[in-house]
Amino acid sequence: MIGDSSKYVLATGAEAVRRLKVVNDVHGNDSRALLQKAGLRPGMKVADIGCGTGNLTLWMAEWISPMGSVNGVDISEGQIQQASENAIGLGFRNASFSVATAYDTGLLKGSYDLVYSRFLLMHLDNPFRALREMSALVKPGGVLVCEDGDFESPFSIPGNRDYERCFELYCLAGKSENAHFQVGLELYRMFLDLGYAKPNVALVQPVISEGEAKRLPEWTLEECSPLLIKRGIAEKEEIDDLLSRLSKLAQDRTVLFAMARMTQVWAEKQA
Numbered sequence: 049m050i051g052d053s054s055k056y057v058l059a060t061g062a063e064a065v066r067r068l069k070v071v072n073d074v075h076g077n078d079s080r081a082l083l084q085k086a087g088l089r090p091g092m093k094v095a096d097i098g099c100g101t102g103n104l105t106l107w108m109a110e111w112i113s114p115m116g117s118v119n120g121v122d123i124s125e126g127q128i129q130q131a132s133e134n135a136i137g138l139g140f141r142n143a144s145f146s147v148a149t150a151y152d153t154g155l156l157k158g159s160y161d162l163v164y165s166r167f168l169l170m171h172l173d174n175p176f177r178a179l180r181e182m183s184a185l186v187k188p189g190g191v192l193v194c195e196d197g198d199f200e201s202p203f204s205i206p207g208n209r210d211y212e213r214c215f216e217l218y219c220l221a222g223k224s225e226n227a228h229f230q231v232g233l234e235l236y237r238m239f240l241d242l243g244y245a246k247p248n249v250a251l252v253q254p255v256i257s258e259g260e261a262k263r264l265p266e267w268t269l270e271e272c273s274p275l276l277i278k279r280g281i282a283e284k285e286e287i288d289d290l291l292s293r294l295s296k297l298a299q300d301r302t303v304l305f306a307m308a309r310m311t312q313v314w315a316e317k318q319a
């Protein structure tokens with residue numbers, strides 16, 4: 049990773065592929081609907097900041113083809129390597145990827161029709177600064193689109209203490225790295241502060257009853273467990289016990305998992 053004061057609490061590169069694919073399975077429908085509402089269309093020049101392994105970046109590349117192009121940016125070399133390999137393997141010619149911080153993406157200012165991020169701002173120590181950089185990339189008449197979570201919002205039906213503890217620990221991991229795991233709640237206000245007079249806003253919260261996606265809370269906890277142990281936030285024994293109970297809970301089809309509630313905000317930049 050290159051210079052940034054908040055450290056990403058989850059795995060990157062090859063180890064991140066499985067979890068980010070499932071993240072996209074869970075949140076992808078809502079994200080695609082958001083991007084379509086925001087006006088994503090063929091021929092556009094698009095940037096995906098904090099693109100991870102590029103799942104949604106490549107969906108956008110397909111949607112805007114053949115004339116449109118997308119730049120994915122991520123601070124992690126491992127994520128960008130996975131995204132690039134994936135793009136080449138799938139034959140995409142209109143998707144390119146670069147390693148940079150969201151605070152200074154290196155992309156051309158004022159040149160993008162649409163600039164987007166998902167689950168990026170929550171990991172930063174200064175989300176507003178990154179959103180300002182994203183806004184600067186948008187050309188007049190273009191659209192800034194951002195969605196991010198509130199990780200104190202997940203709940204299960206019926207309620208379950210292990211599920212709650214999983215997200216409690218995840219939020220503590222975020223706090224220990226100066227991240228903003230409730231940034232979704234601040235997103236609308238940040239758009240106003242950037243000068244967007246009437247941002248569009250929606251709240252969505254996916255619910256899962258079965259399948260691999262139900263392992264997501266467990267895998268997220270597993271990925272941040274080295275940090276939790278290192279910081280003395282939780283002991284290995286507690287985490288191991290919790291992981292095995294979460295795995296059993298995930299197999300119980302009578303239990304519903306409500307994932308992080310997302311705030312989706314989008315607005316056109318005035319000419």
Ligand SMILES: C[S@@+](CC[C@H](N)C(=O)[O-])C[C@H]1O[C@@H](n2cnc3c(N)ncnc32)[C@H](O)[C@@H]1O
Binds near residue numbers: 071
């Ligand atoms: C949870 S992942 C989300 C990836 C992708 N947007 C998605 O929804 O599948 C967050 C991504 O933000 C990246 N990231 C963290 N801090 C960053 C920074 N300062 N600048 C750019 N990317 C950053 C991480 O490397 C990671 O790939």
